[in-house]
Amino acid sequence: MNKQKNTPLYNALTQHVSANPISFHVPGHKYGTFLPMQARENYENLLRLDVTELSGLDDLHHPETIIAEAQQLAAELYGVEETFFLVNGSTVGNLAMIFATCEEHKKVIVQRNCHKSVIHALQLVGAAPVFLSPEFDETVRVASYVSFDTVKEAIEQHPEATALILTNPNYYGMSVHLAKIIKIAHSRGIPVLVDEAHGAHFVAGPPFPTSAIAYGADVVVQSAHKTLPAMTMGSYLHVNSSLVDKEKLRYFLQVFQSSSPSYPIMASLDLARSYVANVVLEDIQHIQAQIDQLKEEINESEGVTVVCSNDPLVMTDLLKITIQTRSKCSGYELQRRLEQEGVFPELADPFNVLLVYPLAPVKDLPTIIRKMKQAFKGMHYDERGIAFVPYSLMDASPSISYRVLAKLPKKVVLLEKAEGLVAAETIIPYPPGIPLLCMGEVICKGHIEQIMALKQYGARFQGGAYLSSYQIEVVEQ
Numbered sequence: 001m002n003k004q005k006n007t008p009l010y011n012a013l014t015q016h017v018s019a020n021p022i023s024f025h026v027p028g029h030k031y032g033t034f035l036p037m038q039a040r041e042n043y044e045n046l047l048r049l050d051v052t053e054l055s056g057l058d059d060l061h062h063p064e065t066i067i068a069e070a071q072q073l074a075a076e077l078y079g080v081e082e083t084f085f086l087v088n089g090s091t092v093g094n095l096a097m098i099f100a101t102c103e104e105h106k107k108v109i110v111q112r113n114c115h116k117s118v119i120h121a122l123q124l125v126g127a128a129p130v131f132l133s134p135e136f137d138e139t140v141r142v143a144s145y146v147s148f149d150t151v152k153e154a155i156e157q158h159p160e161a162t163a164l165i166l167t168n169p170n171y172y173g174m175s176v177h178l179a180k181i182i183k184i185a186h187s188r189g190i191p192v193l194v195d196e197a198h199g200a201h202f203v204a205g206p207p208f209p210t211s212a213i214a215y216g217a218d219v220v221v222q223s224a225h226k227t228l229p230a231m232t233m234g235s236y237l238h239v240n241s242s243l244v245d246k247e248k249l250r251y252f253l254q255v256f257q258s259s260s261p262s263y264p265i266m267a268s269l270d271l272a273r274s275y276v277a278n279v280v281l282e283d284i285q286h287i288q289a290q291i292d293q294l295k296e297e298i299n300e301s302e303g304v305t306v307v308c309s310n311d312p313l314v315m316t317d318l319l320k321i322t323i324q325t326r327s328k329c330s331g332y333e334l335q336r337r338l339e340q341e342g343v344f345p346e347l348a349d350p351f352n353v354l355l356v357y358p359l360a361p362v363k364d365l366p367t368i369i370r371k372m373k374q375a376f377k378g379m380h381y382d383e384r385g386i387a388f389v390p391y392s393l394m395d396a397s398p399s400i401s402y403r404v405l406a407k408l409p410k411k412v413v414l415l416e417k418a419e420g421l422v423a424a425e426t427i428i429p430y431p432p433g434i435p436l437l438c439m440g441e442v443i444c445k446g447h448i449e450q451i452m453a454l455k456q457y458g459a460r461f462q463g464g465a466y467l468s469s470y471q472i473e474v475v476e477q
Contacts (some may be wrong), residue, residue, distance in 0.1 A: 001175065004077060005275035005323045006079040009070040009270040012057060013263055017048050024073065026052050026260075037432055060085060060261040066165035066293040077211055077277050078203055078238050082246065082252055085269050086221075086235035087261040090197040091117040093221035093237040095124070096191045101219075101244055102127040102161040105339045105401065108265045111156045112142040115195055116433050116462070118165060119426065123439070130158055131397045137174065139310045140322055141351045143434070147312065152184055157206045159188050167195045167317060168212055171347070171432040174319025175199070175209035176313050191243040192216075192224050197223040200236065202270075202358050204279045207288065209315045218244050224365050227319055228357055234265045286361045288318060294357075295321065296402045297369045301381025303327035304334065308350070321355040327379040333456045337375040347431035384430045398440030400475065405440050409476040412466050417449060424473040428462040435463075443474070 017198035023030040032040075032047030053059045058067040067085065075083040086093050094117040096406040102108045104126035111120065112131040113344065122129050126235040132150050136141040145168065162260075164185045182192045194212035196202075198220035202211040212220050218241035224230035229315050239246055239254070295306045307324045323345075325334050335348035344352040362368065399422055400408070420442065429468070436454075437447045461467055 002278070003272055004073060007070070007186070007267075007270045008066045008073070009058075010267040012066045012377045013049055013051070013267050016051065016054070016057060016059035016340045046264060049267060051263050052230065052260065057263070060087070060257070060266065068472065070266075070273070070302065074236060074237070074269070074273045077273055080213060080220075080238040081242040082237075082239045084237040084250075086232055086237055086253075086257065088235075088257050089225075089233045090195065090221045090223045090235045092253070093235055094118050094195055095121045096249055097130075097172075097219040097221065097244075097254045098122060098127070098163070098165070099125055099252040099255075100249040101191055101193065103162060104403070107158050107161045108163045108165060109151070109158060109161045109190075111146045111167050113170065113188065113434050114165065114167045114427070115197065115427050116435055117196060119246065119435050119438055126401070126403045127162075129397055129399060130154055130161065132382060135310060135311070137301055137309050137314070140172055140174070140307050140324070142170070142403050143307065144170055144172075144174045144311065144314060147186075148180050151181045152477050155184060155188055155190065159190075161188075163191050165195070166194045166212070166217075169196070169198050169209060169317055171198065171238065172322055172352075173198065173317030174258075174309050174311075176315070176318065177210070178212050178215040178217065182212075186243070187242065190342070191218040191241060193219045194221070196220050197235075197395065198226055198320075199249070201227040201276055201319070202282065202317075204276055204359070207284070207318055207319060213238055213240060214427050215241070218288055219249070224269055224272045227356065228272035229235065229268070229275050229359075231263075231265045231268040234269045234272065236269065248265055258324045276359065279339045283360070284318075287359065289363055290361055291318060291321065291357055293430070295370065298323060298372065298376075301373060302381050303329065304376050319357040320350050320452065321357060323355065324352045325379070326381050328382050329379055330457045334375075334379075337379075339373065341371040341375045343371050343375065349429075349432075350453065350459075365455075388394075399442050400441060402441050405475065410473050411476045412471050412473050414468075415448055415470045415472050418474055419445055419448060421477065423447075423474040424475050425463055425465065427451060427464045427467070427472070429459050430462045433462070443472070 011344045029035050029047050033043040057436050058065045071083050102125050108127045113134045132146045134146050173373045185192050194217045200209045203303035222236045222239045225232050225234045298306050304323050307322050312416045328427050330350050331348040331352045333352050349352050423437050423441050426435050426439045428435045
């Protein structure tokens with residue numbers, strides 16, 4: 001019998017609900033029977049599964065039965081010592097793995113194009129990050145990976161680093177082989193922590209890239225909800241290490257995760273694991289055929305083209321489709337055109353929109369293609385109308401420690417006057433959620449040009465409370 005077809009947590013949850021239990025416990029909606037009338041059609045069935053730590057339903061923070069079994073099945077599938085279910089997204093996994101390995105004032109080597117949650121964790125723990133500037137992909141026009149030579153040099157200069165933190169793949173699905181990097185880090189006793197949020201489906205095998213788990217990473221965090229059929233915030237944290245204190249990791253997961261974990265999210269993680277475990281080659285071939293057809297149809301439109309990295313070191317995830325504008329329209333304008341036709345991309349940047357294909361064939365592909373072609377109608381090949389500094393990341397680490405920075409006086413200045421000053425806030429184009437400028441970094445001309453251009457294009461930001469008036473908070477000098 002195929003063990004991976006089992007869904008112990010989901011099964012126990014549905015069995016509990018089918019017995020028509022009477023609720024004198026939280027949550028207050030009482031199995032979906034007590035909620036506003038206008039919400040019943042959409043919420044009633046879902047909320048029947050929204051329970052709490054009752055007898056027979058185990059406890060995420062001390063799993064002994066069905067949650068323990070579900071996590072063990074995930075660990076076996078992914079080939080790791082232990083897998084933890086996360087109900088607060090990969091964010092909480094990044095926080096926990098960094099707190100379990102990093103210490104105040106001690107150095108940690110970090111790929112600069114990381115998610116904001118990595119930066120936040122470093123700030124909270126008070127670590128001293130040594131940022132590594134990533135390569136810039138000239139075809140897709142985004143930051144990609146850090147090279148082996150860059151990592152090697154950083155480790156030689158900072159052998160006392162408590163961890164190496166990598167992001168692989170990037171948001172656009174670009175993945176690289178990590179074996180050499182992990183080997184050199186381990187030779188110095190440095191654990192490797194990988195934010196693999198966009199790679200939960202890599203376990204399905206070729207043609208998908210290889211997971212950092214297979215390369216020997218110590219801790220790998222994956223957002224199951226990004227590419228698997230899991231609910232939003234459902235994620236996995238995998239551990240395969242003698243260099244990481246698992247008890248510390250377990251402790252910080254309890255600290256940062258809710259004490260009232262969502263059972264629908266946990267059950268969806270159980271289902272998502274079973275789903276990807278049972279994807280077969282025929283399924284993937286069907287998906288690939290649809291994606292190939294979609295790309296061909298898109299490329300027939302004059303004003304856009306599907307792009308993929310030409311870097312020989314990069315393997316691009318099949319499920320990530322990057323459409324690049326070849327007209328005067330920006331990626332943000334292209335996104336708006338698609339949305340007007342009812343097609344909602346994952347994100348836009350100045351040049352591209354990114355589509356995330358499901359790990360399953362889509363229904364009615366001809367209709368999708370027709371809507372997309374309608375969105376591209378009237379777009380003609382032309383040189384870009386607005387000059388833009390590519391969204392690259394400056395090679396700089398904080399000039400002031402996070403602990404000291406928090407105590408210093410701040411002031412607000414015009415963005416155009418901020419060059420050479422120290423940022424007192426973090427500016428994050430969102431999505432993708434990669435900080436363009438981190439608090440503590442010295443603001444350079446490139447930062448200012450990129451922020452100005454992104455605002456001109458209509459990008460959305462997190463942080464930057466004063467950006468609407470073209471101002472920024474800096475350290476008072």
